[in-house]
Amino acid sequence: MKGFFRVAWLVVRKDMMVEARSLEVVSTTLFFALTVVLVFAFGLVREGTPVGDVSAAILWIATAFSGTLALGRTFERERQADTLRALMLAPADRPAIYAGKLAGMLLLMALVELVLVPLVGLLFQAPIVAYPWHLAALLLAGTTGFAAVGTLFAAMLVRARSRDVMLPILLYPITVPVMIAGVRGTAAIFQGTPDPDLARFWIALLLFFDVVFVTLALWTFEPVMTE
Amino acid sequence: MIDDFERLSVSSLSRHYGRRKALSRVTFTCDAGDIVGLLGPNGAGKSTLLAILGTLLAPSEGTVEYGTVTAEKGGAGLRARIGMLGHDLFLYPELTALENLVFFGRMYGLPDAPARATAALDRAGLGERAHDAVSGYSRGMRQRVALERALLHRPRLLLLDEPFTGLDQASAAALVGRLREEQARGVLIVLATHDLDVVDGLLTRELFLRNGRLMDVGAGQGPLRDRYHAAITAS
Structure with a gap:
């Protein structure tokens, strides 16, 4: 078990070092996420007031779209010098390599969400500080489920010619339950009369999805990566 | 092993x-x-x-x-x-040659990865550029680093x-x-x-x-x- 976490940590640290040097994924993902939120704000905010209870959906749409972009760019980097193959060649637990890539993705997406959440709160007058722990739990659990599936598929598709098309086609249908739970849970604490108990229900459901998706991904990573 | x-x-x-x-x-x-x-x-x-x-x-x-x-x-x-050198060189261009070798050395569980990486780069004649990013290397220099990466764990x-x-x-x-x-x-x-x-x-x-x-x-x-x-x- 110690070896598993050591390898996962090595992969996360390497990914963070590479990203710190290039800022490629963070900058493109953040720019894309901000653009999505601003476009919705121009369309759905009239005289400073949003036309409906849309803030939760917009937060999750921006998270999902920018997350897909981050997944693609992160694995494109591994494809360019075929370094994913080098990782697969190492005598390390292959699920640990997956866990490291997943943790790296979660850190990147958390960074984007740190900017996205205040922006959505500001533009759509969403009460982001009313239930901060509920919101944090929803984002963490939802992002984990999304990234767990996305990391597996992005790694699988890294050598496929049509990977940019295939990734969203495979990813979105499977993560629809995560997105629905994330939106409904966030809406429960953003609505006029907040319902924290309902949000807790959605958090529990998201945690269930996380356990299922992460377990399946750890189990299938080695066979799917041995071409 | x-x-x-x-x-x-x-x-x-x-x-x-x-x-x-x-x-x-x-x-x-x-x-x-x-x-x-x-x-x-x-x-x-x-x-x-x-x-x-x-x-x-x-x-x-x-x-x-x-x-x-x-x-x-x-x-x-x-x-x-097993050591492998692919047609693509299995190196992260954003990292330095030393960081690449130390990373892969640790992935192979080598306890003395930094020392081995330093020695390998000296052997490849790249000791003085060990702290330069691989993206700034010529193809030949990258190839030498990649070979040392493949040999680092003595396959x-x-x-x-x-x-x-x-x-x-x-x-x-x-x-x-x-x-x-x-x-x-x-x-x-x-x-x-x-x-x-x-x-x-x-x-x-x-x-x-x-x-x-x-x-x-x-x-x-x-x-x-x-x-x-x-x-x-x-x-």
Whole structure:
């Protein structure tokens, strides 16, 4: 078990070092996420007031779209010098390599969400500080489920010619339950009369999805990566 | 980790991609200290064979035995005994040469990874540029770092895909010297190349591949280039 976490940590640290040097994924993902939120704000905010209870959906749409972009760019980097193959060649637990890539993705997406959440709160007058722990739990659990599936598929598709098309086609249908739970849970604490108990229900459901998706991904990573 | 193995045995190895046969019933053996050349035109199946030997690709049929161990049984312990240099160099361009080698050394569980990485870069003549990002290196310098990465954990089986691509004469000669050192250590080396003149005299065995099949040409005489053309154009 110690070896598993050591390898996962090595992969996360390497990914963070590479990203710190290039800022490629963070900058493109953040720019894309901000653009999505601003476009919705121009369309759905009239005289400073949003036309409906849309803030939760917009937060999750921006998270999902920018997350897909981050997944693609992160694995494109591994494809360019075929370094994913080098990782697969190492005598390390292959699920640990997956866990490291997943943790790296979660850190990147958390960074984007740190900017996205205040922006959505500001533009759509969403009460982001009313239930901060509920919101944090929803984002963490939802992002984990999304990234767990996305990391597996992005790694699988890294050598496929049509990977940019295939990734969203495979990813979105499977993560629809995560997105629905994330939106409904966030809406429960953003609505006029907040319902924290309902949000807790959605958090529990998201945690269930996380356990299922992460377990399946750890189990299938080695066979799917041995071409 | 598994013990040093003396022989690599490939038996009736085939790999299909749908209906296309990338490799078809390839059989050969090689022993410790052999330098085996996989020679053939583009699309002959050389890289596919190397990927199977490197346990990155599962064969559709046939077996590969590393001594007495197969890829399925060997697992991570077997991968610890294999070093591979791909056509793409398996290096992170944003990281320095030292960071690349230390990272991969740690992935291989080497307790002295920083010291070994430093020594490897000195041996490659890149000690003074160890802290430069690999993206600023020439192709030849990257190739030298990539070779040291593949050798860092002292593998028993070394797999090289087009190792001479982009190297000038001096760098190619240095690489040949390095391979002879590894050969003397008993390493089994399998390399795929189109640089026939460079490897003429280096190889202890030549395997000519065409359309995924091993061409049976028997023992030959004369320059490698002539034997290559005879084998590849034979009906």
